[in-house]
Amino acid sequence: MKKIMNAPERFVAESLEGLVLAHEGLLAFGGGRKFVRRRVLAPGKVAVISGGGAGHEPLHSGFVGRGMLDAACTGHVFTSPTPDQIVAAMDEVDTGAGCLLIVKNYDGDVMNFEMAAEMAAPRHAVETVIVEDDAATGPAVRSRGRRGVAGTVVVEKLIGAAAEQGADLAALKALGEDLNGRIRSMGVALRGVAVPDNARETFVLGPEEMEFGVGIHGEPGLARTRFADADAIIRQLGEAILAEFPPGLLAAEGLRPLLVVNGFGGTPPIELYLAHGLARRFFEAxxxxxxxxxxxxxxxxxxxxxxxxxxxxxxxxxxALWNAPVATPALGW
Amino acid sequence: MKKIMNAPERFVAESLEGLVLAHEGLLAFGGGRKFVRRRVLAPGKVAVISGGGAGHEPLHSGFVGRGMLDAACTGHVFTSPTPDQIVAAMDEVDTGAGCLLIVKNYDGDVMNFEMAAEMAAPRHAVETVIVEDDAATGPAVRSRGRRGVAGTVVVEKLIGAAAEQGADLAALKALGEDLNGRIRSMGVALRGVAVPDNARETFVLGPEEMEFGVGIHGEPGLARTRFADADAIIRQLGEAILAEFPPGLLAAEGLRPLLVVNGFGGTPPIELYLAHGLARRFFEAxxxxxxxxxxxxxxxxxxxxxxxxxxxxxxxxxxALWNAPVATPALGW
Amino acid sequence: MHLAAADLAALIALCRAEIDRHGAHLSALDSAIGDGDHGANMRRGLEAVFAERDSIARLPLPAALEKIGLVLVMNIGGAAGPLYGTLLMELGRGLAAQGCGEDFAAALERAVAAVARRGRSGPGDKTLLDVLYPVQAEIVRRSAPGHIAACARSAAQSTQAMQARRGRASFLGARSIGHEDPGASSCALLTAAICGYLAEHRPL
Amino acid sequence: MHLAAADLAALIALCRAEIDRHGAHLSALDSAIGDGDHGANMRRGLEAVFAERDSIARLPLPAALEKIGLVLVMNIGGAAGPLYGTLLMELGRGLAAQGCGEDFAAALERAVAAVARRGRSGPGDKTLLDVLYPVQAEIVRRSAPGHIAACARSAAQSTQAMQARRGRASFLGARSIGHEDPGASSCALLTAAICGYLAEHRPL
Ligand SMILES: Nc1ncnc2c1ncn2[C@@H]1O[C@H](COP(=O)(O)OP(=O)(O)O)[C@@H](O)[C@H]1O
Ligand SMILES: Nc1ncnc2c1ncn2[C@@H]1O[C@H](COP(=O)(O)OP(=O)(O)O)[C@@H](O)[C@H]1O
Ligand SMILES: [Mg+2]
Ligand SMILES: [Mg+2]
Ligand SMILES: [Mg+2]
Ligand SMILES: [Mg+2]
Structure with missing residues (x-):
């Protein structure tokens, strides 16, 4: 799989540099280029910090800016950042109200952020929110802890908005935990990926196959199934999502559902909009x-x-937090 | 090539429906669903109308909204819309100040918009701007008329902003013509495409090949060349662009260059940002x-x-027109 | 030339079947030097005409041709729509202007000229005009349908050697040489189908 | 256990070479049930340790091990970084606490327990712990290096039959069965390399 790339070992750094150059008004590199930060911090608010492996762009650095993240730490492709990056971010963007870490639920990410939090404990008040929105890795598959996938954007947006409005560390942590029961995602892949160091894709699909219940690391999903038309794909995704909400929530009154259709990188807007229309009809029915x-x-x-x-x-x-103003490279209103 | 699609003949309509649903605050369908329009028109301004084949999303319908287009007409994939669509759009969104048509320079698009303008002439003042920014189809290749490619976004943004500020039809036409000398684009493909009706790609590249100087219809480009690293690709694109500006313009004083890095649909943000950083360095050098x-x-x-x-x-x-406010599905600030 | 309603309806059905049969081939030609949709475009146009064949066949020939042209324009899109549409609309208008159209050849000449104006193109540009011009010349010469069809076929083939100066293929520069033009190909197919019908049903 | 600076530097070089040689294999194992980067991750870690081998080898063994662990944590990222890092940092700290570390087996046991805590995991979860536990048991038993290496190898292989309960492979549920765990594999490789060196250079 060809990539616009100079060399695997410079891939992530060169991409981050381009991002920061393209959005100089919003972003700056942190010390030692260990993370990307808001150019101008908002003193007094809780610092919202996230991060994870590269390869998920615009997540996370593309969501740094007013109303969302204060810093994002990026690791190698599909590899959690290291604790020194996370500690450096805390040291630079915590303006006194403490740090809220948003971590997708992968053992590597959880452990690296945890080690960072332990190292920073003497100097920073730290709370962590683990994002677990993936409907493909619910209790039927895994005894505990879903993966964090596209729902991460919702968590980062809402926590970022709440922090911007002055919510304290405990409130942000509570918000994050409440959101984990409210957000479910489900993905399907039509073609696998090769990480820059490897020549081969992690999975190879035939022309009549799709990989159902995938995550965001090119890893195999729940099942290899027969490629289907868009209506069938959306129905399968939608049903999987609905099945994984906590009992009762779907029947609750007064909820304001938010629907996200997220492309995995190789899917063009024409298909994403089509999927949105079908998903809308699926849920409205x-x-x-x-x-x-x-x-x-x-x-x-x-x-x-x-x-x-x-x-x-x-x-x-x-x-209302979703609708609150946001100014980041990848999300702005 | 698998697509999120129900059937080729419903592909475009279902995608447009999803787009309009996803942006109901900004967009609405025109009569008979022949085009997508601004939900709320701004009376008294020139109506800016564009369109072209589908397959270029978010172009054009994703740029309908305040400060950009008033209507966009979409044809089948890679096929110009038909005159009745364009006439219907003029009839519905011209509030009295006339219509400025923005057309990418392909014979099919030019002829269909031209027939529409002829049909509408009794009822509408109409001017047309033909976008010709493609550096790959300059005089060395073709006796006259470059293709219109990604520079179309710049033309639509600037003309849309000028129209919003009250510029009249003649001024918008003059702006469009001036822009044609100021904008140059150059593209490279790493993998071809298959249109929904066809099983096969229009061109098939080997693992060590790329197609240089491509347009936006999956058609072959200037030359099949050896796949190269990102620095070399950016250098080739950049040099081709610089070679195709009118003599003297590059040396002119006081210009404010705008750099667009545009993905063709299958290229992820991590690569686009990397390309931006390298392009920035290329031009700054x-x-x-x-x-x-x-x-x-x-x-x-x-x-x-x-x-x-x-x-x-x-x-x-x-x-300044570029920086003017814009609120569309795909561009907003 | 006189065509009964039944003939016109039969010709429409024939052209539609011919394009349907060769649609994939036309798209393949278009893939080589264009965007691969010429077959789909022509199919869409002919299907739309076919859907309205009864009401079209009921019209006098000039009005029927003009109507066919309009249906093509409003359904094909792309380059082929305005070009085939102009050809038929102008042909119909020309025949109508002549008062029931005795001079078919003259009307066709003006219609082909209108296509060239619409496309800003001329002979040797590697387009459907490179079939239309020789076909029109054979009609002036009152050649037999079989001969006209053969001419159309060889004219389409001769576009292989040309470098495209109009249409998408022109963006390829010299790379367009060596491939048959899809529009020329569809034009030759339709010409041959019509000539075949006329040879069988109305020997001139 | 006593290790001269030269031994430590040689062991670092050996481990780095071993991981380098098997990097592609480790990534291939990780592609089957994870994200395909375990080889690259381990390489990056060992390269970083190798780059600092001289200063590391000059330290007393406990401090050297702790330093190696820190370098691994700060360079690997992913799951392997904190796990291998914790193992070595805790082993170094444990040996230091004992005052020059006479009881290697006890320190290792505590280090392995720290890895399990860090990973919230235990035996049978299909992770590198499924190699660490049996290796540690053999060390308690003072088995010969060759035997320990063989045990490590077979422990890694036995992860094939397990269903992953931790790490990325756990997201596959039952689909993770039938593949060797990449972390277990790298752990067995490193164990065998170290044992091989010790057998040759410091017969116990
Ligand atoms: N300017 C032109 N003048 C005459 N014929 C043209 C012109 N442009 C294109 N054509 C004809 O149209 C054909 C392509 O039609 P089609 O593929 O349906 O449209 P598009 O190029 O818009 O995809 C070409 O093969 C050529 O014969
Ligand atoms: N929670 C855990 N406890 C113990 N070992 C783990 C855990 N999670 C992952 N591992 C080990 O880490 C290995 C994967 O490492 P690596 O591929 O480098 O990291 P990542 O999974 O982040 O890509 C697995 O094969 C497994 O042995
Ligand atoms: Mg990883
Ligand atoms: Mg076309
Ligand atoms: Mg075409
Ligand atoms: Mg891995």
Missing amino acids: RAIMPARALTGTFVTSLDMAGLSLTLALLTPDQF | RAIMPARALTGTFVTSLDMAGLSLTLALLTPDQF
Whole structure:
């Protein structure tokens, strides 16, 4: 798989440099280029820090800016950042109100952020929110802990908005934990990916195959199934999502659903918009009326072809946080 | 090549429906679903109308909204819309100040828009701007008329902003013609595309090949060349762009260059940002200092892998039009 | 030339079947030097005409041709729509202007000229005009349908050697040489189909 | 156990060479049930340790091990970084706490327990712990290096039959069965390399 790349070992650094150059008004590198930060910090608010492996762009660095993240730490492709990066970010962007770490639920990410939090404990008040939105890795598959996938954007947006409005560390942590029950995602891949160091794709699909229930690291999913038309794909994704919400939540009154259609990097807008339309019809036929939509390429798996749906069943207050102003490279209103 | 699609003949309509659903606040369908329009028109301004084949999303419908287009007519994949669509759009969104048609320079598009303008002439004042920014189809290749490619976004943004500020039809036409000398683009493909009706790609590249000087219809480019590292690709694109500006323009004083890195649909953000950083360095080394950047997926060729660079050498007034507020699905600030 | 409604309906059906049969081939030609949709475009156009064949066949020939042209324009899109559409609309208008169209050859000449104006193109540009010009010349010469069809076929083939100066293929420069032009190919197919029908049903 | 500076530097070089040689294999194992980067991750870690081998080898063994662990943590990222890092940092700290580390087996046991805590994992989860536990048991038993290496190898192989409960492979559920765990594999490789060196250079 060809990539616009000079060398695997410079891939991530050169991409981050381009991102920061393209958005100089919003972004700057942190010390030693260990992370990307908001150019101008907002003193007094809790510092919201996230990060993870590269290959998911615009996640996370593309969501640094007013109303969302204060810093993002990027590791090698599909590899968690190291604790020194995370500690450096905390030291530079914590203006006194403490740090809220947003971590996708992968053992590598969890352990590296945890070690960073331990190292920083003497100097910073730290809380961690683990994102677990993936419907493909619910209890039926795994005894505990879903993966964090595209729902991460929703978590980062809402926590970022709450932090911008002055919420304290405990409130942000509580918000993050509440969101974990409210957000479910499900993805399908039409073509696998090769990480820059490897010549081969992690999985190879035939012309009549798709990989159902994939994550965002080019890893195999729940099942290899027969490629189907868009209606069938959306129905499968939608049903998997609905099946994984905590009992009762779907029937709750007054929720404001948010629908995210996320491309994995190799899927073009024409297909994403089509998927949005079908997903909308799928959920509306089940009396779930999305109050807002986000369709585009937000949480990628390099250039994997495919997409995920995310449904977030938000309270009116949470929905207001979604609508709050945001100014980042990849999300702005 | 698998697509998120129900059936080729419903592909475009279902995608447009999803786009309009996802952006109901900005967009609405025109009568008979022949075009997508601004939900709320701004009476008294010139109506700016564009369109072209599908497969280039978010172009054009994704650029409908305040400060850009009033309507966009979409044809089948890679096929110009028909005159009745364009006439219907003029009839519905012209509020009295006339219509400015923005057309990419392909014989099919030019002829269909021309027939529409002839049909509408009794009822509408109409001017047409033909976009010709493709450096790959300059005089060395073709006796007259470059293709219109990713630079179309710049033309639509600047003309849209000028129209919003009250410029009349003649002024918009003059602006469009001036821009044609100021914008040059060049693209490279790493993987071809298959249109929905065809099983096969229009061109098939080996693992060590790339197609240089491609357009946005999956058509073969200038030359099949050896796949190279990102520095070499950016250098080739950049040199081709610089060679095709009118003599003297590069040396003109006071220009405010705008640099666009555009993905063709199958290229992920991590690669686009990397390309932006290298392009920035390439141009700066030649004393061309981009004053603003746009990096993302704006003018696609279905899910083609590859990207184009666009350099626009704007006057300060034109640059101000770029910075003017815009609220569309795919561009907003 | 006189065509009964039944003939016109039969010709429409024939042209539609011919394009349907060769659609994949036309798209393959277009893939080589264009965007691979010429077959789909022509199919869409002919299907639309076919859908309206009864009402079209009921019109006098000039009005029927003009209507066919309009249906093609409003359904094909791309380059082929305005070109085939102009050809038929102008042909119909020309025949109508002549008062029931005795001089078919003269009307065709003006229609072909209108196509060239619409396309800003001329002979040797590697387009469907490179079939239309020789076909029109044979009609002036009152050649037999079989001969006209053969001419059209060889004219289409001769576009292989040309470098495209109009249409998408022109963006390829010299790389366009060596491939048959898809528009020329569809034009030859339709010409041959029509000539074959006329040879069988209305020997001149 | 006593290791001269030269031994430590040689062991570092050996481990680095071993990982380099098997990097592609480790990534291939990781592609089957993970994200395909375990080889690259381990290489990056060992390269970083190798780059600092001279200063590391000059330290007393406990401090050297702790330093190696820190270098691994700060360079690997992913799951392997904190796990291998914790193993070596805790081993170094444990040996230091014992005052020049006479009881290697006890220190190793505590280090392995720290890895399990860090990973919230235990035996049978299909991770590198499924190699660390049996290796540590053999060390308690003072088995010969060759035997320890063989045990490590077979322990790694036995992860094939397991269903992953931790790490990325756990997301595959039952689909993770039938593949060797990449972390277990790298752990067995390193164990065998170290044992081989010790057998040759410091017969116990
Ligand atoms: N300017 C032109 N003048 C005459 N014929 C043209 C012109 N442009 C294109 N054509 C004809 O149209 C054919 C392509 O039609 P089609 O593939 O349907 O449209 P598009 O090029 O828009 O995809 C070409 O093969 C050529 O014969
Ligand atoms: N929670 C855990 N406890 C113990 N070992 C783990 C855990 N998670 C992962 N591992 C080990 O790490 C290995 C994967 O390492 P690596 O591929 O470098 O990291 P990542 O999974 O982040 O890409 C697995 O094969 C497994 O042996
Ligand atoms: Mg990894
Ligand atoms: Mg076309
Ligand atoms: Mg075509
Ligand atoms: Mg891995």
